[in-house]
Amino acid sequence: MEPEKISEGRVVAFIDIGTNSVRLLLVRINPNGSYQPLTKQKETVRLGDKEFIDRILQPKAMERAVIVCKKFMELARAYRAEEVIAVATSATRDASNKVQLLEMLKTEANLEVCTISGAEEARLIYLGVSSGLRLGYSKALFIDIGGGSTEISVGDQSQCYFLYSLNLGSIRLTNMFLPDETGPVSEEQYEQIKAYIRRKTTDITKDLSKYRVGCAIGSSGTIENLAKIAFVYLHKTSHESFEKLGYEDLKEIVRAMCALPLEERRKFPGINAQRADIIIAGAAIIETFMEEMELSEIRVSKRGLREGLLVDYISKSEFSYMITQMSVRKRSIMQLGLTCNFDEEHAHTVTRLTLELFDSIQALGIYEFREGERELLEYGSTLHDIGTFLSYDTHQSHAYHLIRESTLPGFQPEEIEIIANLAYFHRKNTPKKRHPNIAELNKDAVKSIRVLSALLRIAECLDRSHNGIISHVRFYIVSTDSLVLEIHAQRECQLEIWEVEKQKKYFKKMFGYNLQSKVLIEQDAGVPLVLEGNSELEELPGVEMSSKN
Incomplete structure (x- = not known):
């Protein structure tokens, strides 16, 4: 292989x-x-x-x-x-x-x-499911209920600590306990299945108790279908994303399904009719496991062995670095960018400059950013231009839709909205509060989009020519209401400075400071040429020579 x-x-x-x-x-x-x-x-x-x-x-x-x-x-x-x-x-x-x-x-x-083997099956399931989750160093318990076996593993983002395969599956247990059952399943029959599962899992639950796990994640058709049934039957919604299965909900739906003969069970709200004969045995496995491991809920993943x-x-x-050296979130972002054939060099330049601007504002203490905003700004910057492969003229709009409609493993829906909107507002329109893109978002998300886009817009301007001529940027305070944007350039960057000029009004609206530009052109001799004043290079009042440290 x-x-x-x-x-x-x-x-x-x-x-x-x-x-x-x-x-x-x-x-x-x-x-x-x-x-x-x-x-x-x-x-x-x-x-x-x-x-x-x-x-x-x-x-x-x-x-x-x-x-x-x-x-x-x-x-x-x-x-x-x-x-x-x-x-x-x-x-x-x-x-x-x-x-x-x-x-x-x-x-x-x-x-x-x-x-x-069962152990190899458990390992591959762990790889498939964990590749779509943001775990970091937090350990998770992975449970996959198949037709013939149940695979269990414990792992974090990068490493698996425990692999096990049990000869317990929805078809196997149905064959054993409910071979020709077409009527309701009695409470006695159901408890008999659970008692058998309990005996078979005694050793493994002892082994698992040694690990401190932050959450449990279930995969497989059985767990997906049970989560869907719980949503449709108990919460009266046909929502397509079933992210969790609660223990109390599970107990309630299983008792309701057991009370029905097979033909009636096939019509149960949310059920996959093809699974109706084996779902009771499958539910018994996960219910027993949740009891033995004292799990109040299990997260549901649509990923698995394949x-x-x-x-x-x-x-x-040769691309193993994408698995071994990137976080799930970074990999999701790079995957989308590469799939859209983005200009990787420009994306990295803009991202570097954006983060320098963010770190500089943060160090000055003139704005208090929320936790996680820097990371979302990084990803919005990386993907800001991915819409160009569809059309340059409205590429910000295409980028917005591409990001929103990608699954982006490892991200919450609100985070995807912020990243998508940063890409949308990196040029042309600024994010006014009533804009349809953000009208339905909560206040914190809107605030993030408005403030972070002000920095991304400047960074985009600083690589307007896509030549990577700006090597470094920072802000510093010159008065109570003014900041200087110090720009280190490898050569004259008139186009970039003109573009930055257009962003000063929006910057002031977001951060409350007037913005002045100062350009340091790094000459070959090692002496920077310092240009100060406004963005019109021809009109700069003076040229100052200074030694480069």
């Missing part, structure tokens, strides 16, 4: 052959290290149907899996995938006739499949 060097960019397919579903992720990996998901597909095949009693994959189940894999391979060929990485999990690894399935997949679907395969693939390529 060692990828070759990615030079011209390539399409890679990742296939996860699970116990309940087969999933496909098709990705274009670009020469600059960014990647674009081309399509995600999921088909329910019930590969583990009736398997876990005698450890034999049923002929019809294998046939279903092969048909879906053939379809996925056709799709991969249509996208001209150069490489296909396919893994099989619990149902396949536990089956005595797995060789037969692997041969069928090879001959009929032209697909080479690697059967992975995203883990992608992260693992990139970490073995």
Whole structure:
């Protein structure tokens, strides 16, 4: 599975052959290290149907899996995938006739499949889920409930400390406890399933109690569907983003679903009808786990094993630095910028200058910034020009929509709004409070956008020619109502200074200070030429020579 060097960019397919579903992720990996998901597909095949009693994959189940894999391979060929990485999990690894399935997949679907261990499955799930979260050094508990097994891990942003796979899954337990159940599930039956799970998890919950975890994150179709049911049934909303599943909500919806016969359960609010027969057993796993680990809620992630395969693939390529050396948030921003083919050099120049302006204002103590504003300013600056690949004339508007409509793993919705609006207001319009972009945002977010955009607008002006001729900037106070913007330039920068002049009025409105420009041109001889006054270089009152320290 060692990828070759990615030079011209390539399409890679990742296939996860699970116990309940087969999933496909098709990705274009670009020469600059960014990647674009081309399509995600999921088909329910019930590969583990009736398997876990005698450890034999049923002929019809294998046939279903092969048909879906053939379809996925056709799709991969249509996208001209150069490489296909396919893994099989619990149902396949536990089956005595797995060789037969692997041969069928090879001959009929032209697909080479690697059967992975439970621990490797847990590791890949951890990679996939954690790559979309902002954890830092805080440890999280990861739980993924599959059809045949449940994978548990503990990790922070960069490291996994614990990996475990339990032979507990929604199909496996349904086969064991509710094999032909079409009526309601009695409380006694449900408690019987939970008692079995409790016995099987005794050792692992002891091991897990040694770790101090900040939160629990659940992934898989079972957990996603339970979170959706809780929202739709209890909160009467069809909201598409189900970010959490609370223990009390879980208990309530499970009792309501157990009371119904299978056909009625298929119509339960929010339920995936294909999952109705196995969701009770799946719910028993997560409910028991939440009780044993004393979890009041679990965060829900839509990422999983196939995203883990992608992260693992990139970490073995020349772009491994994007995984190993960047935070989730930085990686999200760079991914979006690279995908939009942004002018990386200009973006970095503007970002550097913006942060110098921010740090200088902060050091002078003339404005008290909120925690986290510097980081959001950095990201807004990095992405300010990404709309140009669609159209230069209205590129700020395109940037705004591109940022808002990107998922940007690791960011909260309000943070995405601030970043998007910084990109929108980096030129032309200034952020007036009634502007439709910000009219619905809270006061703090609007204040951040207005103040931070004043700095970004100046920094953008300072690289107006995209030549990176401004090497350093800072503010200093000259009187109770005036600041000097000291600009270190490698050569004459008349265009930049003219552009800065246009921003002085808005700067005063935000910070309460008049702004004067002072340009220091760094000459080859090491002596800077100091130009002072307003922005019109020809009209500067005097030229002062001074030694450079």
